[in-house]
Amino acid sequence: MKPYYWESQHGNFGDDLNLWLWDFLLPGFREVHADVLLVGVGTVLNEALLPQAGRKLVLGSGFGYGTLPDMRDRDLWDVRCVRGPLTAARVGLPAELGIIDPAVLVADMPEFANRPKRIKCAFVPHWESAVAGLWPVVCAMAGLHYIDPRGEAKDVIGEIAGCELIVAESMHGAILADAFRVPWVAVSTSANINGFKWRDWAGTVGVDPTARRIPISTRAEAISKGARFWGVDYDGASHAAEESAVAVTTAAPRSGLRLAAKQVLAAPSTLALWQASRAEPQLSADARLLERKERLYAVLEGVRRDYL
16 A cells, blocks of 8 residues: 655645654555555545546545545545545535544654643744745744744654644644644635635634735745735736746845845735734644544544455
């Protein structure tokens, strides 16, 4: 059996954790049923992503983009659970099979246990914001620690576990914070945030997925998202212009003056991020999270019985 995950060319910890999470949850799964694809953490129930041929075992995946695959053939699709009730409804499953995002079980891995809280507050952007934004600088100005979602997954998760508070644009930043019992605040830099997947997960643990709006930090970020920056609408910008702008933003600043200019332009982002770090955070109820995890472990026990 082989785990499937969406692989960003930039890296994204919420997807990359599939590379090792299932070895912890289902030891030995790689040695059996070579014809089965384990479809786990991520918004990957999309016919453009998953191969049409072969058997699939779905464990906690979500819908949110593109077109849902035809999953009616039970000889090819063994759907044990999905991320939440919204995905369950789209797939045609009972709501109770929309259990929770399996990423929450990362918090049960011994290597992440009892992490000291050495970081007061950190910001975890969406990976697209990290590519084109000035967020490390913005965080420094706002007094927050910056966690790059493109980093090695275990390093990113270890930092989240070691925080007292998380400001999350990354949904898995919020999911992992909640799993580690770290209070969190949801934010968004784009009107194009995928509210479906946030509501899908939030419905499983009873939290509010409403995000505070944070202004975009750079022109390049506005181009990449087709958004506005300082009154200029970049919706419909060409792909070539997007690549050029991103390349300029991610390059090292050529002068202190240029960096200072960028800091001035990012001042609204800095203020809004600082305000978000002082907003009332939220955390799911201990009993609700535990109940969902127990249900997911019961599903995994069934998978071990049937496949291993």
